[in-house]
Amino acid sequence: MMTQQKTCLDPVILNLWHPLGAIDEVAACIVVETVLLDESVSFAVDEDRKVFVWRSRTGLRPGDRFHQLAVDDLLPARSAYGYVWTSLGTPSDDIFPIPEYAEADRRKLNAATFGVNVSAPRAIENFLDMGHFPYVHTDILGVEPHTEVKEYDVEISVDRDEILATRCRFYQPMASIASDGGADVEYIYRVPHPYCSVLYKSSPLDETRMDVIAVFLQPLGEERIRAHMMLCVLDDTNADKIIKRFQQTIFGQDKPILENQFPKRLPLDPRAETPIRADKSAIAYRRWLSQKGLTYGVIPVAN
Protein backbone atom coordinates (compact mmCIF):
# COMPACT_ATOMS: atom_id res chain seq x y z
CA MET A 1 0.00 0.00 0.00
CA MET A 2 2.66 2.51 1.03
CA THR A 3 5.07 1.56 -1.74
CA GLN A 4 3.24 3.39 -4.50
CA GLN A 5 3.11 6.66 -2.63
CA LYS A 6 4.56 9.43 -4.71
CA THR A 7 7.07 11.79 -3.19
CA CYS A 8 7.83 15.42 -3.87
CA LEU A 9 10.37 16.02 -6.62
CA ASP A 10 10.17 19.81 -6.63
CA PRO A 11 13.61 21.12 -5.56
CA VAL A 12 12.26 24.55 -4.63
CA ILE A 13 9.86 23.01 -2.14
CA LEU A 14 12.27 20.35 -0.91
CA ASN A 15 14.85 22.99 0.00
CA LEU A 16 12.46 25.14 2.02
CA TRP A 17 11.88 25.08 5.76
CA HIS A 18 8.43 23.69 6.61
CA PRO A 19 6.51 23.85 9.92
CA LEU A 20 5.54 20.61 11.67
CA GLY A 21 3.81 21.52 14.91
CA ALA A 22 3.47 23.93 17.82
CA ILE A 23 6.19 23.49 20.41
CA ASP A 24 3.87 24.34 23.32
CA GLU A 25 1.50 21.54 22.39
CA VAL A 26 3.89 18.60 22.64
CA ALA A 27 5.17 16.90 25.78
CA ALA A 28 8.94 17.11 26.35
CA CYS A 29 10.98 14.25 24.88
CA ILE A 30 7.97 12.38 23.48
CA VAL A 31 8.01 11.30 19.84
CA VAL A 32 5.34 12.90 17.64
CA GLU A 33 4.68 11.71 14.11
CA THR A 34 3.36 13.74 11.20
CA VAL A 35 3.63 13.90 7.42
CA LEU A 36 5.58 16.28 5.22
CA LEU A 37 5.53 16.21 1.42
CA ASP A 38 4.04 12.70 1.40
CA GLU A 39 6.75 11.41 3.71
CA SER A 40 6.31 10.30 7.29
CA VAL A 41 8.49 12.33 9.65
CA SER A 42 8.82 12.38 13.42
CA PHE A 43 9.89 15.07 15.82
CA ALA A 44 10.55 15.69 19.48
CA VAL A 45 11.24 18.70 21.69
CA ASP A 46 13.57 18.12 24.63
CA GLU A 47 13.47 19.67 28.12
CA ASP A 48 15.55 22.61 26.91
CA ARG A 49 13.11 23.11 24.01
CA LYS A 50 15.71 21.98 21.52
CA VAL A 51 14.01 20.40 18.50
CA PHE A 52 14.85 17.19 16.65
CA VAL A 53 13.34 15.90 13.40
CA TRP A 54 13.94 12.67 11.50
CA ARG A 55 12.33 10.45 8.89
CA SER A 56 10.06 8.07 10.79
CA ARG A 57 11.69 4.76 11.60
CA THR A 58 10.41 1.53 13.10
CA GLY A 59 12.48 1.68 16.31
CA LEU A 60 11.03 5.00 17.50
CA ARG A 61 7.24 5.23 17.42
CA PRO A 62 4.83 8.04 18.35
CA GLY A 63 4.48 8.24 22.13
CA ASP A 64 7.93 6.67 22.75
CA ARG A 65 10.53 8.52 24.78
CA PHE A 66 13.00 10.27 22.56
CA HIS A 67 16.74 9.68 22.90
CA GLN A 68 18.96 11.71 20.67
CA LEU A 69 21.38 8.79 20.39
CA ALA A 70 18.67 6.62 18.87
CA VAL A 71 18.67 8.68 15.68
CA ASP A 72 21.86 8.97 13.66
CA ASP A 73 20.45 10.73 10.60
CA LEU A 74 18.59 13.76 11.89
CA LEU A 75 16.97 16.16 9.44
CA PRO A 76 17.70 19.89 9.64
CA ALA A 77 15.62 21.34 12.48
CA ARG A 78 14.81 24.81 13.79
CA SER A 79 12.55 26.33 16.36
CA ALA A 80 10.89 29.52 15.14
CA TYR A 81 7.76 31.49 16.06
CA GLY A 82 6.65 28.73 18.42
CA TYR A 83 6.87 25.88 15.91
CA VAL A 84 9.21 23.07 14.92
CA TRP A 85 10.52 23.49 11.35
CA THR A 86 12.41 21.10 9.13
CA SER A 87 13.50 20.58 5.55
CA LEU A 88 13.82 17.50 3.37
CA GLY A 89 16.45 19.19 1.18
CA THR A 90 19.24 21.70 1.68
CA PRO A 91 17.62 24.72 3.32
CA SER A 92 18.88 28.28 3.66
CA ASP A 93 20.41 29.22 6.99
CA ASP A 94 17.45 31.17 8.24
CA ILE A 95 13.70 31.15 8.23
CA PHE A 96 12.15 34.44 7.03
CA PRO A 97 12.14 37.19 9.68
CA ILE A 98 9.14 38.42 11.68
CA PRO A 99 10.79 41.12 13.82
CA GLU A 100 7.61 41.81 15.84
CA TYR A 101 7.84 38.34 17.37
CA ALA A 102 10.66 39.63 19.59
CA GLU A 103 8.49 42.35 21.15
CA ALA A 104 7.98 41.35 24.75
CA ASP A 105 4.48 42.76 25.26
CA ARG A 106 2.83 40.69 22.53
CA ARG A 107 0.70 37.58 23.07
CA LYS A 108 2.17 34.73 21.01
CA LEU A 109 -0.08 31.75 20.43
CA ASN A 110 -0.82 28.90 18.08
CA ALA A 111 -4.54 29.59 17.50
CA ALA A 112 -4.86 26.05 16.14
CA THR A 113 -3.45 23.57 13.70
CA PHE A 114 -6.20 22.40 11.35
CA GLY A 115 -6.12 19.77 8.60
CA VAL A 116 -7.54 21.09 5.34
CA ASN A 117 -8.14 19.23 2.09
CA VAL A 118 -6.65 21.83 -0.22
CA SER A 119 -3.26 22.69 -1.75
CA ALA A 120 -1.05 25.14 0.13
CA PRO A 121 -1.07 27.77 -2.66
CA ARG A 122 -4.88 27.86 -2.79
CA ALA A 123 -4.94 28.49 0.96
CA ILE A 124 -2.35 31.28 0.70
CA GLU A 125 -4.34 32.91 -2.07
CA ASN A 126 -7.51 32.86 0.03
CA PHE A 127 -5.58 34.40 2.92
CA LEU A 128 -4.53 37.30 0.67
CA ASP A 129 -8.03 38.02 -0.61
CA MET A 130 -10.03 40.70 1.19
CA GLY A 131 -12.96 40.42 -1.19
CA HIS A 132 -14.46 37.45 0.66
CA PHE A 133 -14.64 39.17 4.08
CA PRO A 134 -18.25 40.44 3.98
CA TYR A 135 -19.60 37.18 2.52
CA VAL A 136 -17.64 34.55 4.42
CA HIS A 137 -16.84 36.37 7.68
CA THR A 138 -20.11 38.29 7.87
CA ASP A 139 -20.39 40.71 10.82
CA ILE A 140 -16.80 39.96 11.87
CA LEU A 141 -14.27 40.86 9.18
CA GLY A 142 -16.78 42.47 6.84
CA VAL A 143 -20.40 43.36 6.31
CA GLU A 144 -22.53 44.55 3.44
CA PRO A 145 -22.65 47.15 1.93
CA HIS A 146 -18.90 47.64 2.67
CA THR A 147 -17.85 45.16 0.00
CA GLU A 148 -15.49 47.15 -2.18
CA VAL A 149 -11.80 46.19 -2.17
CA LYS A 150 -10.16 49.58 -2.47
CA GLU A 151 -7.06 50.13 -4.55
CA TYR A 152 -3.87 48.88 -2.86
CA ASP A 153 -0.19 48.40 -3.80
CA VAL A 154 1.60 45.13 -4.52
CA GLU A 155 5.28 44.65 -5.13
CA ILE A 156 7.60 41.69 -5.40
CA SER A 157 10.59 42.69 -3.35
CA VAL A 158 13.64 41.36 -5.16
CA ASP A 159 16.19 41.61 -2.37
CA ARG A 160 13.89 40.06 0.24
CA ASP A 161 12.35 37.64 -2.28
CA GLU A 162 8.86 38.19 -0.96
CA ILE A 163 5.53 39.66 -1.97
CA LEU A 164 4.36 42.75 -0.18
CA ALA A 165 0.84 44.21 -0.41
CA THR A 166 0.40 47.54 1.30
CA ARG A 167 -2.23 50.26 1.75
CA CYS A 168 -4.99 47.67 2.02
CA ARG A 169 -8.02 49.00 3.89
CA PHE A 170 -11.29 47.40 4.83
CA TYR A 171 -14.24 48.24 7.04
CA GLN A 172 -14.54 45.57 9.74
CA PRO A 173 -17.37 45.22 12.29
CA MET A 174 -15.11 43.23 14.65
CA ALA A 175 -11.49 43.24 13.55
CA SER A 176 -10.29 41.25 16.56
CA ILE A 177 -11.51 39.93 19.90
CA ALA A 178 -10.07 43.10 21.45
CA SER A 179 -12.25 45.39 19.25
CA ASP A 180 -15.13 47.33 20.72
CA GLY A 181 -16.90 48.11 17.46
CA GLY A 182 -16.58 48.60 13.73
CA ALA A 183 -13.51 50.31 12.30
CA ASP A 184 -11.62 51.00 9.12
CA VAL A 185 -8.71 48.61 9.37
CA GLU A 186 -5.40 48.84 7.57
CA TYR A 187 -3.71 45.67 6.39
CA ILE A 188 -0.26 44.75 5.15
CA TYR A 189 0.31 41.31 3.67
CA ARG A 190 3.66 39.60 3.27
CA VAL A 191 4.31 36.35 1.45
CA PRO A 192 7.90 35.53 2.41
CA HIS A 193 7.66 31.79 1.62
CA PRO A 194 5.56 30.03 -1.05
CA TYR A 195 3.48 28.33 1.65
CA CYS A 196 3.53 30.98 4.41
CA SER A 197 1.96 34.40 4.74
CA VAL A 198 2.14 37.06 7.43
CA LEU A 199 -0.48 39.75 7.78
CA TYR A 200 -0.36 42.93 9.79
CA LYS A 201 -3.55 44.72 10.78
CA SER A 202 -4.21 47.84 12.84
CA SER A 203 -4.28 47.10 16.55
CA PRO A 204 -7.50 48.19 18.27
CA LEU A 205 -5.36 48.93 21.35
CA ASP A 206 -2.54 51.03 19.94
CA GLU A 207 -2.94 53.02 16.76
CA THR A 208 0.83 53.13 16.21
CA ARG A 209 1.21 49.34 16.13
CA MET A 210 -0.19 46.36 14.25
CA ASP A 211 -1.29 42.86 15.21
CA VAL A 212 0.53 40.07 13.42
CA ILE A 213 -1.28 36.95 12.22
CA ALA A 214 0.55 34.34 10.20
CA VAL A 215 -0.43 31.14 8.46
CA PHE A 216 2.32 28.58 8.18
CA LEU A 217 1.18 25.76 5.92
CA GLN A 218 2.62 22.30 6.27
CA PRO A 219 2.11 20.43 2.98
CA LEU A 220 1.09 16.88 3.84
CA GLY A 221 0.65 16.22 0.15
CA GLU A 222 -0.08 18.31 -2.92
CA GLU A 223 -3.76 18.63 -2.02
CA ARG A 224 -3.77 18.35 1.76
CA ILE A 225 -2.24 20.63 4.38
CA ARG A 226 -1.94 21.28 8.06
CA ALA A 227 -2.56 24.99 8.60
CA HIS A 228 -0.74 26.39 11.63
CA MET A 229 -2.15 29.77 12.68
CA MET A 230 0.28 31.94 14.61
CA LEU A 231 -0.97 34.95 16.53
CA CYS A 232 1.32 37.68 17.78
CA VAL A 233 -1.09 40.31 19.03
CA LEU A 234 -1.58 43.12 21.50
CA ASP A 235 -4.25 42.12 24.03
CA ASP A 236 -4.04 42.66 27.75
CA THR A 237 -7.51 41.43 28.70
CA ASN A 238 -8.61 38.22 26.99
CA ALA A 239 -7.56 34.72 28.08
CA ASP A 240 -5.59 32.64 25.57
CA LYS A 241 -8.56 30.42 24.81
CA ILE A 242 -10.76 33.41 24.00
CA ILE A 243 -8.18 34.81 21.57
CA LYS A 244 -7.83 31.38 19.97
CA ARG A 245 -11.58 30.92 19.68
CA PHE A 246 -11.95 34.11 17.67
CA GLN A 247 -9.31 33.00 15.17
CA GLN A 248 -10.69 29.46 14.97
CA THR A 249 -14.16 30.80 14.22
CA ILE A 250 -12.76 32.74 11.29
CA PHE A 251 -10.74 29.82 10.02
CA GLY A 252 -13.74 27.50 10.37
CA GLN A 253 -15.60 29.82 8.00
CA ASP A 254 -12.81 29.69 5.42
CA LYS A 255 -12.43 25.93 5.58
CA PRO A 256 -15.42 24.87 3.44
CA ILE A 257 -14.54 27.57 0.92
CA LEU A 258 -10.99 26.24 0.67
CA GLU A 259 -12.08 22.63 0.41
CA ASN A 260 -14.49 23.43 -2.40
CA GLN A 261 -11.84 25.03 -4.63
CA PHE A 262 -11.58 23.34 -7.98
CA PRO A 263 -9.04 22.32 -9.11
CA LYS A 264 -7.44 21.84 -5.70
CA ARG A 265 -4.00 22.76 -7.02
CA LEU A 266 -3.45 26.39 -8.01
CA PRO A 267 -3.30 27.03 -11.78
CA LEU A 268 -0.38 29.35 -12.58
CA ASP A 269 -1.45 30.11 -16.14
CA PRO A 270 -2.72 33.72 -16.03
CA ARG A 271 -5.55 32.73 -18.40
CA ALA A 272 -6.71 29.81 -16.28
CA GLU A 273 -9.15 31.70 -14.06
CA THR A 274 -11.08 34.92 -14.37
CA PRO A 275 -9.33 38.05 -13.11
CA ILE A 276 -12.05 38.57 -10.48
CA ARG A 277 -10.97 35.51 -8.58
CA ALA A 278 -7.33 36.24 -9.17
CA ASP A 279 -6.99 39.84 -8.11
CA LYS A 280 -3.86 41.94 -7.90
CA SER A 281 -2.01 40.22 -5.05
CA ALA A 282 -3.09 36.81 -6.30
CA ILE A 283 -1.71 37.61 -9.75
CA ALA A 284 1.61 38.68 -8.20
CA TYR A 285 1.67 35.52 -6.07
CA ARG A 286 1.03 33.27 -9.06
CA ARG A 287 3.68 35.04 -11.08
CA TRP A 288 6.19 34.78 -8.24
CA LEU A 289 5.56 31.02 -7.93
CA SER A 290 5.98 30.68 -11.71
CA GLN A 291 9.26 32.57 -11.64
CA LYS A 292 10.54 30.23 -8.97
CA GLY A 293 9.68 27.29 -11.21
CA LEU A 294 7.50 25.82 -8.48
CA THR A 295 5.59 22.65 -9.44
CA TYR A 296 4.31 21.12 -6.17
CA GLY A 297 0.72 22.07 -5.27
CA VAL A 298 0.24 24.02 -8.49
CA ILE A 299 -0.71 23.42 -12.11
CA PRO A 300 2.32 24.93 -13.91
CA VAL A 301 1.91 26.93 -17.09
CA ALA A 302 2.02 24.57 -20.07
CA ASN A 303 4.75 25.45 -22.57
Add this chain to the structure above:
Amino acid sequence: MITLYDYELSGNCYKLRLLMSFLGVDHTVVPVDFYPGREHKADWFLKLNPLGQLPVLQDDDLLLRDAQAILVYLAAKYDTSDCWYPRDNPALLGEINQWLAFADGITGTASAARLHDALFYDFDIEAARAGAHRLFRILDEHLWFGEQEGRDWICSAAHPTVADIACFPYVMLSEEGGISRQDYPAIRRWCDRVKRIKGFIVMSGVFPAGPAKAA
Protein backbone atom coordinates in the same frame (compact mmCIF):
# COMPACT_ATOMS: atom_id res chain seq x y z
CA MET B 1 -30.25 31.07 34.30
CA ILE B 2 -28.92 28.83 31.53
CA THR B 3 -25.19 28.26 31.00
CA LEU B 4 -23.87 26.37 28.00
CA TYR B 5 -20.35 24.91 28.09
CA ASP B 6 -19.49 25.48 24.50
CA TYR B 7 -16.93 25.06 21.75
CA GLU B 8 -17.59 27.11 18.63
CA LEU B 9 -16.64 24.41 16.11
CA SER B 10 -18.65 21.67 17.82
CA GLY B 11 -21.77 20.59 15.95
CA ASN B 12 -23.20 19.12 19.14
CA CYS B 13 -22.92 22.47 20.92
CA TYR B 14 -24.41 24.16 17.87
CA LYS B 15 -27.56 22.01 18.22
CA LEU B 16 -28.28 23.76 21.52
CA ARG B 17 -27.38 27.25 20.33
CA LEU B 18 -29.72 26.65 17.40
CA LEU B 19 -32.69 25.50 19.50
CA MET B 20 -32.21 28.34 21.98
CA SER B 21 -32.18 30.77 19.06
CA PHE B 22 -35.41 29.27 17.63
CA LEU B 23 -37.01 29.53 21.07
CA GLY B 24 -35.59 32.94 21.89
CA VAL B 25 -34.13 31.61 25.16
CA ASP B 26 -31.36 33.65 26.75
CA HIS B 27 -28.21 31.95 27.95
CA THR B 28 -24.59 32.56 28.77
CA VAL B 29 -21.73 30.65 27.21
CA VAL B 30 -18.63 29.30 28.93
CA PRO B 31 -16.06 28.70 26.17
CA VAL B 32 -14.19 25.41 26.54
CA ASP B 33 -10.87 25.02 24.75
CA PHE B 34 -11.72 21.67 23.15
CA TYR B 35 -8.92 22.00 20.62
CA PRO B 36 -6.02 22.26 20.93
CA GLY B 37 -6.36 22.61 24.73
CA ARG B 38 -8.39 19.40 25.41
CA GLU B 39 -10.06 21.31 28.23
CA HIS B 40 -13.00 18.86 28.12
CA LYS B 41 -10.62 16.33 29.72
CA ALA B 42 -9.50 18.75 32.47
CA ASP B 43 -10.40 17.94 36.07
CA TRP B 44 -12.82 20.83 36.44
CA PHE B 45 -14.74 19.75 33.35
CA LEU B 46 -14.80 16.04 34.25
CA LYS B 47 -16.62 17.07 37.42
CA LEU B 48 -19.39 18.43 35.20
CA ASN B 49 -19.32 15.51 32.78
CA PRO B 50 -17.31 12.41 33.68
CA LEU B 51 -17.54 11.35 30.01
CA GLY B 52 -15.33 14.31 29.12
CA GLN B 53 -17.61 15.42 26.30
CA LEU B 54 -19.24 18.62 25.18
CA PRO B 55 -21.88 19.94 25.40
CA VAL B 56 -22.95 20.39 29.00
CA LEU B 57 -25.77 22.65 30.05
CA GLN B 58 -26.62 24.00 33.46
CA ASP B 59 -30.03 25.49 34.24
CA ASP B 60 -30.16 26.61 37.88
CA ASP B 61 -29.56 23.36 39.80
CA LEU B 62 -29.96 21.03 36.85
CA LEU B 63 -26.77 19.82 35.16
CA LEU B 64 -27.20 17.90 31.91
CA ARG B 65 -24.91 16.32 29.35
CA ASP B 66 -25.66 14.92 25.87
CA ALA B 67 -26.93 17.21 23.14
CA GLN B 68 -30.05 15.14 22.47
CA ALA B 69 -31.03 14.97 26.14
CA ILE B 70 -30.54 18.72 26.45
CA LEU B 71 -32.66 19.39 23.33
CA VAL B 72 -35.49 17.40 24.91
CA TYR B 73 -35.17 19.26 28.19
CA LEU B 74 -35.04 22.74 26.68
CA ALA B 75 -37.95 22.14 24.31
CA ALA B 76 -40.10 20.48 26.99
CA LYS B 77 -39.44 23.34 29.38
CA TYR B 78 -39.26 26.47 27.24
CA ASP B 79 -41.18 25.86 24.00
CA THR B 80 -44.54 27.51 24.66
CA SER B 81 -45.78 26.45 21.18
CA ASP B 82 -45.18 22.78 22.16
CA CYS B 83 -44.03 22.04 18.60
CA TRP B 84 -40.36 21.12 18.95
CA TYR B 85 -41.08 18.29 21.43
CA PRO B 86 -44.87 17.85 21.64
CA ARG B 87 -45.32 16.44 25.13
CA ASP B 88 -48.84 15.04 24.65
CA ASN B 89 -48.29 13.12 21.41
CA PRO B 90 -46.87 9.68 22.30
CA ALA B 91 -46.47 8.45 18.72
CA LEU B 92 -44.62 11.56 17.69
CA LEU B 93 -42.43 11.46 20.80
CA GLY B 94 -41.46 7.89 19.93
CA GLU B 95 -40.60 8.95 16.42
CA ILE B 96 -38.59 11.94 17.62
CA ASN B 97 -36.56 9.79 20.01
CA GLN B 98 -35.89 7.26 17.29
CA TRP B 99 -34.27 10.01 15.22
CA LEU B 100 -32.46 11.51 18.20
CA ALA B 101 -30.70 8.16 18.58
CA PHE B 102 -30.02 8.22 14.84
CA ALA B 103 -28.45 11.67 15.27
CA ASP B 104 -25.99 10.28 17.79
CA GLY B 105 -25.08 7.73 15.11
CA ILE B 106 -24.32 10.62 12.76
CA THR B 107 -22.02 12.02 15.46
CA GLY B 108 -20.28 8.66 15.71
CA THR B 109 -19.59 8.53 11.97
CA ALA B 110 -19.75 11.86 10.09
CA SER B 111 -18.41 13.87 13.03
CA ALA B 112 -15.68 11.30 13.64
CA ALA B 113 -14.56 11.64 10.01
CA ARG B 114 -14.39 15.41 10.43
CA LEU B 115 -12.38 15.09 13.65
CA HIS B 116 -9.98 12.81 11.80
CA ASP B 117 -9.45 15.11 8.84
CA ALA B 118 -9.47 18.48 10.57
CA LEU B 119 -8.18 17.77 14.10
CA PHE B 120 -6.05 14.66 13.42
CA TYR B 121 -7.98 12.22 15.64
CA ASP B 122 -6.71 8.69 15.28
CA PHE B 123 -9.91 7.12 13.91
CA ASP B 124 -10.52 4.55 11.16
CA ILE B 125 -11.45 7.12 8.52
CA GLU B 126 -12.77 4.65 5.94
CA ALA B 127 -15.08 3.04 8.50
CA ALA B 128 -16.30 6.44 9.66
CA ARG B 129 -17.08 7.59 6.12
CA ALA B 130 -18.76 4.32 5.16
CA GLY B 131 -20.87 4.48 8.31
CA ALA B 132 -21.93 8.04 7.54
CA HIS B 133 -22.90 7.16 3.97
CA ARG B 134 -25.03 4.28 5.26
CA LEU B 135 -26.91 6.64 7.59
CA PHE B 136 -27.20 9.38 4.96
CA ARG B 137 -28.70 6.89 2.50
CA ILE B 138 -31.35 5.93 5.07
CA LEU B 139 -32.10 9.58 5.91
CA ASP B 140 -32.22 10.60 2.25
CA GLU B 141 -34.74 7.88 1.40
CA HIS B 142 -36.83 8.72 4.44
CA LEU B 143 -36.91 12.40 3.47
CA TRP B 144 -37.60 11.61 -0.17
CA PHE B 145 -40.64 9.48 0.67
CA GLY B 146 -41.72 12.21 3.06
CA GLU B 147 -41.65 14.76 0.26
CA GLN B 148 -43.90 12.49 -1.82
CA GLU B 149 -46.40 12.56 1.04
CA GLY B 150 -46.10 16.31 1.56
CA ARG B 151 -43.96 15.95 4.71
CA ASP B 152 -41.09 18.46 4.92
CA TRP B 153 -39.47 17.36 8.18
CA ILE B 154 -37.93 14.24 9.63
CA CYS B 155 -40.91 13.37 11.85
CA SER B 156 -44.63 13.13 11.03
CA ALA B 157 -45.61 16.67 11.86
CA ALA B 158 -46.37 19.82 9.89
CA HIS B 159 -43.48 21.57 11.64
CA PRO B 160 -39.85 20.79 12.50
CA THR B 161 -38.98 19.05 15.76
CA VAL B 162 -35.81 18.63 17.81
CA ALA B 163 -35.06 15.60 15.59
CA ASP B 164 -34.38 17.98 12.70
CA ILE B 165 -32.05 20.05 14.87
CA ALA B 166 -30.20 16.96 16.14
CA CYS B 167 -29.53 15.60 12.65
CA PHE B 168 -28.68 18.88 10.96
CA PRO B 169 -25.16 19.97 12.12
CA TYR B 170 -23.05 16.94 11.26
CA VAL B 171 -24.92 16.39 8.01
CA MET B 172 -24.11 19.99 7.12
CA LEU B 173 -20.45 19.67 8.14
CA SER B 174 -19.92 16.26 6.50
CA GLU B 175 -17.76 17.52 3.67
CA GLU B 176 -15.08 18.49 6.19
CA GLY B 177 -14.76 14.76 6.79
CA GLY B 178 -14.64 13.99 3.07
CA ILE B 179 -18.29 12.90 2.92
CA SER B 180 -20.02 14.42 -0.10
CA ARG B 181 -23.77 15.02 -0.08
CA GLN B 182 -23.95 14.98 -3.85
CA ASP B 183 -25.86 11.70 -3.94
CA TYR B 184 -28.44 12.79 -1.36
CA PRO B 185 -30.74 15.33 -3.06
CA ALA B 186 -33.55 15.00 -0.51
CA ILE B 187 -31.07 15.68 2.30
CA ARG B 188 -29.86 18.78 0.47
CA ARG B 189 -33.40 20.11 0.08
CA TRP B 190 -34.14 19.41 3.75
CA CYS B 191 -30.96 21.25 4.83
CA ASP B 192 -32.15 24.24 2.86
CA ARG B 193 -35.54 24.10 4.59
CA VAL B 194 -33.89 23.98 8.02
CA LYS B 195 -31.86 27.07 7.13
CA ARG B 196 -35.09 28.93 6.36
CA ILE B 197 -36.70 28.31 9.75
CA LYS B 198 -37.33 31.63 11.50
CA GLY B 199 -34.56 32.29 14.02
CA PHE B 200 -31.97 30.12 12.25
CA ILE B 201 -28.37 30.97 13.12
CA VAL B 202 -25.14 29.70 11.61
CA MET B 203 -22.02 28.25 13.17
CA SER B 204 -18.53 28.54 11.78
CA GLY B 205 -18.51 26.31 8.67
CA VAL B 206 -22.28 26.52 8.05
CA PHE B 207 -23.57 29.25 5.74
CA PRO B 208 -27.04 30.80 5.57
CA ALA B 209 -29.52 29.78 2.88
CA GLY B 210 -29.06 31.46 -0.48
CA PRO B 211 -31.66 33.85 -1.83
CA ALA B 212 -35.04 32.14 -2.15
CA LYS B 213 -35.69 30.71 -5.59
CA ALA B 214 -38.05 32.83 -7.67
CA ALA B 215 -41.53 31.27 -7.78
